[in-house]
Amino acid sequence: MEKEAMGGVLRNLDCVLDNPAQLRTPERLLIYTLVTAFKPRVALEIGSAEGGSALLTCAAMDDNGFGRMVCVDPEFRFSDAVWERVKHRVTRVQGFSPEALGEAARVVHPERFDFAFIDGDHTFEGVQRDIRGVLPLLADRALLLFHDSHHPPVRAGIDDIIEGGSGDLIDLGEMSVEQTMLTAQDGTEIWGGLRAARFVRGRTIAAGAATNEVCDENSRAAMNTLIRRGSEKIAELQKANESLWRDLQSMREGFDERGQRIAELESRFAESWAEWQAARKNYEAEIARLLAGFEERGARVRELEAHGAKLWDEMTQLSREFDLRGAHVRQLEEHALKIWDELKQLGREFDLRGERVKELDAELARVTAELNGGRKR
Numbered sequence: 001m002e003k004e005a006m007g008g009v010l011r012n013l014d015c016v017l018d019n020p021a022q023l024r025t026p027e028r029l030l031i032y033t034l035v036t037a038f039k040p041r042v043a044l045e046i047g048s049a050e051g052g053s054a055l056l057t058c059a060a061m062d063d064n065g066f067g068r069m070v071c072v073d074p075e076f077r078f079s080d081a082v083w084e085r086v087k088h089r090v091t092r093v094q095g096f097s098p099e100a101l102g103e104a105a106r107v108v109h110p111e112r113f114d115f116a117f118i119d120g121d122h123t124f125e126g127v128q129r130d131i132r133g134v135l136p137l138l139a140d141r142a143l144l145l146f147h148d149s150h151h152p153p154v155r156a157g158i159d160d161i162i163e164g165g166s167g168d169l170i171d172l173g174e175m176s177v178e179q180t181m182l183t184a185q186d187g188t189e190i191w192g193g194l195r196a197a198r199f200v201r202g203r204t205i206a207a208g209a210a211t212n213e214v215c216d217e218n219s220r221a222a223m224n225t226l227i228r229r230g231s232e233k234i235a236e237l238q239k240a241n242e243s244l245w246r247d248l249q250s251m252r253e254g255f256d257e258r259g260q261r262i263a264e265l266e267s268r269f270a271e272s273w274a275e276w277q278a279a280r281k282n283y284e285a286e287i288a289r290l291l292a293g294f295e296e297r298g299a300r301v302r303e304l305e306a307h308g309a310k311l312w313d314e315m316t317q318l319s320r321e322f323d324l325r326g327a328h329v330r331q332l333e334e335h336a337l338k339i340w341d342e343l344k345q346l347g348r349e350f351d352l353r354g355e356r357v358k359e360l361d362a363e364l365a366r367v368t369a370e371l372n373g374g375r376k377r
């Protein structure tokens, strides 16, 4: 839908999705369109947390072109981005309601709050304290909106005040039916829900009559248009929501597996870490022990070094003697070689003479034989 075609309203509808509110989408849409339609001048919020609901109210006030807001919370957690988007309309009063409400009233004095969103202390007593604290600060016909009105203690707290009260507060009932189921220590808890009430000072009147007085025909038509557009947007958002839910489910399957794997790795890491710690302790003890022995060994090493130097001197001396003896050995070797050469020469001469002796032997035998033969004849 073109923003221009909306006639200037719902310009900031984007803030319904781009928002850190702890609210369901129809609840966000309802607050945004309600502020756009009801056009409060001075709004009070009890319980702002990350500033999501304050952002919805401010965005609608921006559409309206006017409006101021006071937020009360003991612990604001607005991001810089959210604060940048609301700071031109919002004053933050840090503290617990109802004690901090006096300060909130001073901020807007002499005006009174014509819209109050209560989402702070969700106990029976807490809600009652907030309502009783807020009533004196309200302008006549102010609109009150409670979040988590399905949460049993909150519902009972509101019921109790409306039923037992003076009639200043007219119950407009539950504006949303969706519940948020949260797992708590002792079972499942029901949360969520927006419930509205009208403050009409000092009069006991029916809700319808009060509504007729503030809504003339034009604003009723405008509101109907807003509601129709809001419903269309809700249907659109619902579809987007369903598709997101499906995506989320499929992502979740992988995510669970990975979560298990991470848990496994974490436990393995813890084991390795313990092993590493133990090893490190041993290692440190070992180093300490070695360091202690190091000095002792250092003295022994120095002793051995001195002994080594002495041995080295002795060895050098022996080596010198060895060299001298080596020269003598080489002289003897040369002499021996000479003798060997002479010996070989004598051997050769001996061999030649041996041959001659054999020849003479043979000659002698032949002459002897001849001599003996001549005698016999």
Ligand SMILES: C[S@@+](CC[C@H](N)C(=O)[O-])C[C@H]1O[C@@H](n2cnc3c(N)ncnc32)[C@H](O)[C@@H]1O
Binding pocket: 020, 021, 022, 023, 046, 047, 048, 049, 050, 051, 052, 053, 054, 072, 073, 074, 075, 095, 096, 097, 098, 119, 120, 121, 122, 126
């Ligand atoms: C559920 S969160 C509000 C969520 C917010 N309205 C949103 O939709 O974005 C409730 C907040 O109420 C505040 N709180 C609790 N007790 C409070 C008290 N007595 N007065 C004011 N704020 C209170 C908490 O600090 C917390 O930030």
